[in-house]
Amino acid sequence: MANRKPRSNRLLTVDDVYRQPVGPASDPKSLYNLLLRFVRWRRERNWSETTLKVQTHHSYRFILWAAERGLHHAGDVTRPALETYQRHLYQYRKSNGEPLSTRTQRTTLQPLQVWFSWMAKQGLILANPAADLELPRLERHLPRTILSVEQVEEVLNGCDLTTRQGIRDRALLELLWSTGIRRGEVAALEIYSADFSRRVLTIVQGKGKQDRVIPVGERALWWLNRWLHHVRPEVLAVPDCKALFLAMDGMAGLTASGITMAVVPYLRAAGIDKGSCHLFRHAMATQMLENGADLRWIQAMLGHRSVESTQIYTQVSIRALQAVHASTHPAEQRENPEPGAAAEPPESP
Template sequence: MANRKPRAGALLTLEEVYRKPVGPASDPKSLYALLLRFVAWRRERNWSETTLKTQTHHDYRFILWAAERGLNYGAEITRPILERYQRHLYQYRKANGEPLSTRTQRTALQPLQVWFRWMAQQNLILANPAADLELPRLEKRLPRTILSVDEVETVLGLCDLNTPMGIRDRALLELLWSTGIRRGEVAKLEIHSPDFSRRILTIVQGKGKQDRVIPVGLRALRWLRRWLYQVRPEVLVNPECKALFLAMDGVEGLTTSGIT
């Protein structure tokens, strides 16, 4: 098998994982088959696709690493094997020669803990080899860069207010600055999400599939109102689209990557 190392770039999609079987994939006891079974089990319990994508990516990378060493079954994975994989992550170097950060190493190992615990609970393996796996300790650091108020105002002022896109972007940035919500939550906002009279924003199925209501500052509300009632109707092409922030084709809402 070719030497394939964990990729530092974008996460693999679930579709990519399905298209790239590893080892004796047809054997129901193989690691690859157990991973697909685990994904199906979590989907049945309404776990978010984002969580599934992240965890499946890291579990799949471990399967590749194990397969390169002739390990294809859950019963073959022991605590020393997992510790060996942990050392592999510690020693791994990216294309630019830098090591993986402690946080990245933890992010790669935590899904394995969840997956092997599930295997043990389902009696698919005799014992959980990841039960006492000690993860790297996170360093406690302050953010490297904190924008001053003047710097934030400079960023907000970059939007071209002579264009519909500029007004949309200004409203979006003002909302992010006022509330601190996530990009994925912005992408799910609809035209009825802001309540201007109560000065609140309703987030439906945010992180952890939790609904929440958060306050919004007056300035952000003014920009939202301008976008929603003055500019959005001019951009809208598809009347069925209820997304608060439209892509500039007017057909659908902004995606998370579009917001980025």
């Protein structure tokens, strides 16, 4: 069972769950019915649809796994059953033979903790079987790829400025680099999101349902103005579409996936084999830190709730650390030997 291939790798939407009942769906105490109640409860409290989509997907996959083992009701799920599911995730192998990452395992289990905690608080179960479930320890990795300024420029110069799409993509890439915003935030931008006189961009309901206003560089604004006022009107096919970046058929704005599909070819053409839109976010934060920006300002730009999320960039911003090392390490204070000169042997004790 550990190597069982999931029914679909596509992320289920909340509406998918309503169309695909599992087990005794009409039973008010069934896992499936309780998941629907939980979704409605969270919607009433204004949880983001993105969070609902991800967490409902993982909870629904657990229901499928439980149903295969005859566990259809919330009262059937015990602590040992959840630990068995945790082992299933640990032993699972994807189609390419690779295991699930620690982060994926945690992301899959955490919604269950939230869901069962809600059931216990609502009096739907006597005790929360996930209360003391110990999740896999999360490994903290540095960003694998940090683009240099030269690499970013090479990516930007890959746009064909003789075409409408090339101008759109140049404006998109410049904005990603200048602001470090997420692709989902880009997809939500509208034609009035940029204030050219104040040189700011307004992000409405970004991650965590937070609004924020961030500065935009003059260079990015120049390209944005060229796209918005000179090229976008020629592409636009639906007059009432307010999306800032349009698909090239002019019918609708670029989705988050569409933004990725627009960005990736330029990265690959520049020899950058991995990564997508987030590379510009990493590049912006790291390069600004290396040029002396305060960490708190970077936190505000990126929209991080906690400065701990921003501190990872201090570990990849190596230039300042190199300068400190060169100016303070004792070995660096000694006169450097001439090239090719043999080092003196140490004195005998």
